[in-house]
Amino acid sequence: MDPTLVAVRERPRPPLRVLEYFLVLLRRTFRGTIFTGFLSPLLYLVALGYGLGSLVDRGQGLDGVPYVQFIAPGILVATAMQIGVFDASYPVLGAIRWDRQYHAMLATPVGVRDVVTGHIAGITLRSLLSAVVFLVVAYALRAVPSWTGVLSLVAVLLVTVAYATPMFAIAARAQTDVSFTLVFRLGVIPMFLFSGTFFPVSQLPTAIQPIAYVIPLWHGSSLARDATLGTLSWGMDLLHVGYLLLWCVLGGWLATRTLRRRMVV
Amino acid sequence: MSNPASTTHTPGVLPTGTEVLIEAVGLRKTFGDFVAVDGIDVQVHRGEAFGFLGPNGAGKSSTMRMIGCVSPVSGGSLRILGMDPALDGARIRARLGVVPQQDSLDGELTVRDNLYVYGRYFGIPRAECRRMATELLEFANLTDRADSLVDPLSGGMKRRLTIARALINSPEILLLDEPTTGLDPQARHVLWDRLFRLKRSGVTLVLTTHYMDEAEQLCDRLVVMDKGRIAAEGSPRSLIEQWSTREVLELRFDEDDLSPHARRVEGIGERVEVLPDRLLLYVDDGEAAGRAVHERGVRPLSSLVRRSTLEDVFLRLTGRSLVD
Amino acid sequence: MSLAAVVVERNVVTYRRQWIAFLTGFLEPVFYLFSLGLGLGALIGDITLPGGQVVSYPQYVAPAMLAMAAMNGAVFDATYNMFFKLKHAHTFDAMLATPIGPRDIALGEMAWSLVRSGIYVTGFLLISLAMGLVRSWWALLAVPAATLIGFVFSGLGMAATSWVRNYVDFDYIQMALVPLTLLSATFFPIEAYPAQVRWLVELSPLYHGVVIERGLMLGDVGPGLLVHAAVLVVVGSIALWVARRRLAHLLLK
Numbered sequence: 077m078d079p080t081l082v083a084v085r086e087r088p089r090p091p092l093r094v095l096e097y098f099l100v101l102l103r104r105t106f107r108g109t110i111f112t113g114f115l116s117p118l119l120y121l122v123a124l125g126y127g128l129g130s131l132v133d134r135g136q137g138l139d140g141v142p143y144v145q146f147i148a149p150g151i152l153v154a155t156a157m158q159i160g161v162f163d164a165s166y167p168v169l170g171a172i173r174w175d176r177q178y179h180a181m182l183a184t185p186v187g188v189r190d191v192v193t194g195h196i197a198g199i200t201l202r203s204l205l206s207a208v209v210f211l212v213v214a215y216a217l218r219a220v221p222s223w224t225g226v227l228s229l230v231a232v233l234l235v236t237v238a239y240a241t242p243m244f245a246i247a248a249r250a251q252t253d254v255s256f257t258l259v260f261r262l263g264v265i266p267m268f269l270f271s272g273t274f275f276p277v278s279q280l281p282t283a284i285q286p287i288a289y290v291i292p293l294w295h296g297s298s299l300a301r302d303a304t305l306g307t308l309s310w311g312m313d314l315l316h317v318g319y320l321l322l323w324c325v326l327g328g329w330l331a332t333r334t335l336r337r338r339m340v341v
Numbered sequence: 342m343s344n345p346a347s348t349t350h351t352p353g354v355l356p357t358g359t360e361v362l363i364e365a366v367g368l369r370k371t372f373g374d375f376v377a378v379d380g381i382d383v384q385v386h387r388g389e390a391f392g393f394l395g396p397n398g399a400g401k402s403s404t405m406r407m408i409g410c411v412s413p414v415s416g417g418s419l420r421i422l423g424m425d426p427a428l429d430g431a432r433i434r435a436r437l438g439v440v441p442q443q444d445s446l447d448g449e450l451t452v453r454d455n456l457y458v459y460g461r462y463f464g465i466p467r468a469e470c471r472r473m474a475t476e477l478l479e480f481a482n483l484t485d486r487a488d489s490l491v492d493p494l495s496g497g498m499k500r501r502l503t504i505a506r507a508l509i510n511s512p513e514i515l516l517l518d519e520p521t522t523g524l525d526p527q528a529r530h531v532l533w534d535r536l537f538r539l540k541r542s543g544v545t546l547v548l549t550t551h552y553m554d555e556a557e558q559l560c561d562r563l564v565v566m567d568k569g570r571i572a573a574e575g576s577p578r579s580l581i582e583q584w585s586t587r588e589v590l591e592l593r594f595d596e597d598d599l600s601p602h603a604r605r606v607e608g609i610g611e612r613v614e615v616l617p618d619r620l621l622l623y624v625d626d627g628e629a630a631g632r633a634v635h636e637r638g639v640r641p642l643s644s645l646v647r648r649s650t651l652e653d654v655f656l657r658l659t660g661r662s663l664v665d
Numbered sequence: 666m667s668l669a670a671v672v673v674e675r676n677v678v679t680y681r682r683q684w685i686a687f688l689t690g691f692l693e694p695v696f697y698l699f700s701l702g703l704g705l706g707a708l709i710g711d712i713t714l715p716g717g718q719v720v721s722y723p724q725y726v727a728p729a730m731l732a733m734a735a736m737n738g739a740v741f742d743a744t745y746n747m748f749f750k751l752k753h754a755h756t757f758d759a760m761l762a763t764p765i766g767p768r769d770i771a772l773g774e775m776a777w778s779l780v781r782s783g784i785y786v787t788g789f790l791l792i793s794l795a796m797g798l799v800r801s802w803w804a805l806l807a808v809p810a811a812t813l814i815g816f817v818f819s820g821l822g823m824a825a826t827s828w829v830r831n832y833v834d835f836d837y838i839q840m841a842l843v844p845l846t847l848l849s850a851t852f853f854p855i856e857a858y859p860a861q862v863r864w865l866v867e868l869s870p871l872y873h874g875v876v877i878e879r880g881l882m883l884g885d886v887g888p889g890l891l892v893h894a895a896v897l898v899v900v901g902s903i904a905l906w907v908a909r910r911r912l913a914h915l916l917l918k
């Protein structure tokens with residue numbers, strides 16, 4: 077019998093089995109999720125949106141957009157980035173080296189590609205869950221003025237995967253977690269602070285603006301901002317989606333390749 | 342009924358020794374230039390307990406990982422359950438149970454969830470996973486720890502849980518890589534008892550060990566492995582008969598250089614081995630040999646007569662001891 | 666104290682291998698200064714201090730970020746690293762088998778936190794100076810004043826860590842740090858709050874640190890700063906006392 081036929085009939089499909097593991101795990105670590113995924117971003121929104129916003133909005137503000145409405149989408153996708161990077165760092169290295177969950181999975185019919193797909197899906201689900209809660213509160217606070225704001229979840233999804241997959245590849249190569257500190261402090265925090273979360277990239281010195289344009293987070297926050305402010309436009313926003321998709325695909329390929337090299341020896 | 346494996350395997354239907362489940366011919370594993378497994382031939386039959394006995398670095402784990410279809414074969418051929426690991430890895434793994442050398446239990450899950458989640462990796466329906474988990478907890482004697490996290494468990498409990506987990510898919514072959522290394526004697530005996538039960542219920546056991554007593558206790562048949570090659574093959578008893586004498590006379594001395602003594606007892610038995618702190622005389626009758634030693638004027642600190650073991654076989658085959 | 670110095674020395678030895686973590690820990694407040702201070706600051710304009718002095722927004726934020734550097738420097742070691750040593754590495758158990766006692770450990774760990782925090786603060790001050798964000802000679806006192814902030818957070822961090830059971834519990838510590846960072850008159854003045862909730866801000870030790878540093882770096886100095894300093898001394902002493910007792914309880918049971 078053709079083995080591919082057998083595979084098609086298997087239920088559930090192997091990546092879903094791995095995903096199910098991460099859902100079981102999520103139940104156990106829910107408290108942490110509430111904080112990093114929801115309370116912390118909400119605090120940024122309120123403190124900076126209203127507190128700092130009271131200073132920003134004294135002047136001409138940001139093209140007439142109240143500051144809280146400007147940063148709401150920024151914080152939304154920046155949180156997606158943080159969850160994507162963080163959840164694909166320690167947990168991945170741990171599943172290879174410390175707790176060795178991946179070894180356990182690969183001893184079963186589950187394969188390397190299933191492991192990557194399932195784990196990334198788990199991270200994305202958690203990220204979306206946090207984003208939905210954040211969005212509901214942001215709507216209630218009038219920090220999101222347009223009904224198209226719901227579409228910002230597309231940006232959340234893409235940003236999570238665009239960051240989780242390359243980080244997965246880094247973690248799958250790592251021997252220790254030393255490099256993670258570097259990624260967080262020299263990668264995630266600068267991107268969080270300089271890629272359009274808190275102020276338009278046009279405020280940066282002209283010489284370094286092009287750097288912001290290659291950073292996925294900038295595309296994510298631009299896309300999400302167009303959605304929440306109701307200023308979506310086909311051309312530019314499809315470009316953002318396309319660019320983020322590129323990262324997702326390349327990252328996914330890299331993550332699978334790296335994990336295979338690490339585990340299948 | 343405490344052993345779930347017996348539900349799927351009826352002992353006695355297939356007499357031991359008929360069906361070949363694992364067949365390796367000239368099997369090799371290399372890491373870069375380094376040869377870890379250097380062309381081994383092995384056949385494992387349904388229902389038997391088959392062992393790889395060898396010291397650290399012999400290539401046992403490398404072999405087991407190839408059989409477990411998680412490590413690609415570098416050369417030679419390997420067929421498991423009639424299939425090729427390179428093509429049908431997932432389908433083979435669906436019918437294997439694996440107890441790796443290093444535990445891969447999930448520290449973030451409870452004991453019960455470890456079993457449940459692992460069952461789901463096989464695509465076993467949820468209700469069935471839950472039922473099996475309960476049954477296997479009983480089998481592993483962990484029922485009262487079901488809702489505890491894995492971390493606080495003792496080494497022996499973790500190992501039992503790993504074995505229980507490997508049984509969740511009612512495997513036809515159970516691969517055990519050093520199942521009792523690092524456990525205290527009591528925990529080892531509990532574990533051996535569980536493995537006996539599995540064997541009686543018809544599960545084919547393939548295990549590695551560097552303990553000769555474990556190999557003697559558990560294995561119907563074994564290969565002695567050293568430096569990636571197979572040095573000898575047979576049942577524990579036949580190996581001892583073939584490669585050693587019936588008894589061994591051990592002579593201890595409180596001296597640094599034992600070679601003068603070795604020369605003086607030369608010829609009493611078949612062979613003399615010089616270890617750092619004692620001499621081993623391979624003889625048929627230990628008592629008689631002891632008298633002969635005395636007659637030659639050799640005065641050891643103490644002397645002891647014992648039966649030959651696989652340790653002696655290994656020493657004979659490789660000139661080194663199993664455990665360093 | 667000499668035995669506590671040995672505890673410090675141990676940390677220096679381990680950090681020789683972890684200098685990357687050490688160095689990059691310093692960068693976060695610097696990044697914030699550039700991002701919110703300079704990037705966003707251009708949209709904000711000038712700030713009028715309670716004393717009537719008018720300063721640019723980067724000048725307003727820099728002292729707060731210096732206080733944050735002091736807090737971060739102290740907290741990293743007093744929490745995560747402390748927990749690791751306590752629970753996993755059994756560093757302290759090994760120490761207690763020698764003439765070193767819990768008091769030496771608490772003091773030594775705190776001294777080390779202060780060293781780390783002091784290095785961060787000095788670096789930050791130099792950067793602020795180079796960027797023209799320092800307006801007064803009083804800023805010479807910014808580093809000694811920051812030791813008070815380090816003292817408080819090292820004590821609080823150690824005390825809190827002594828109750829931590831596993832890494833998941835660090836979420837609570839993180840949950841405390843984020844609001845402290847955002848709400849302690851760091852990025853916007855306390856006057857931005859409704860009058861009824863200002864007392865809440867005053868509960869934050871970081872707030873008192875920020876007020877002191879801002880006064881020193883911008884030259885807005887008065888006897889009021891001594892009150893803020895006294896608050897830090899009192900809170901820090903209580904925290905250290907608790908930490909020492911808790912450590913003794915955990916290690917000598």
Ligand SMILES: Nc1ncnc2c1ncn2[C@@H]1O[C@H](COP(=O)(O)OP(=O)(O)O)[C@@H](O)[C@H]1O
Nearest residue numbers: 341372377395396397398399400401402403404
């Ligand atoms: N992934 C690997 N890369 C390089 N060398 C390896 C790897 N795995 C095992 N080896 C080497 O192969 C040899 C055999 O190892 P192993 O199969 O684990 O032996 P055993 O299980 O009998 O102790 C050892 O010398 C070991 O260092």
Ligand SMILES: [Mg+2]
Nearest residue numbers: 401402403442
């Ligand atoms: Mg091994």
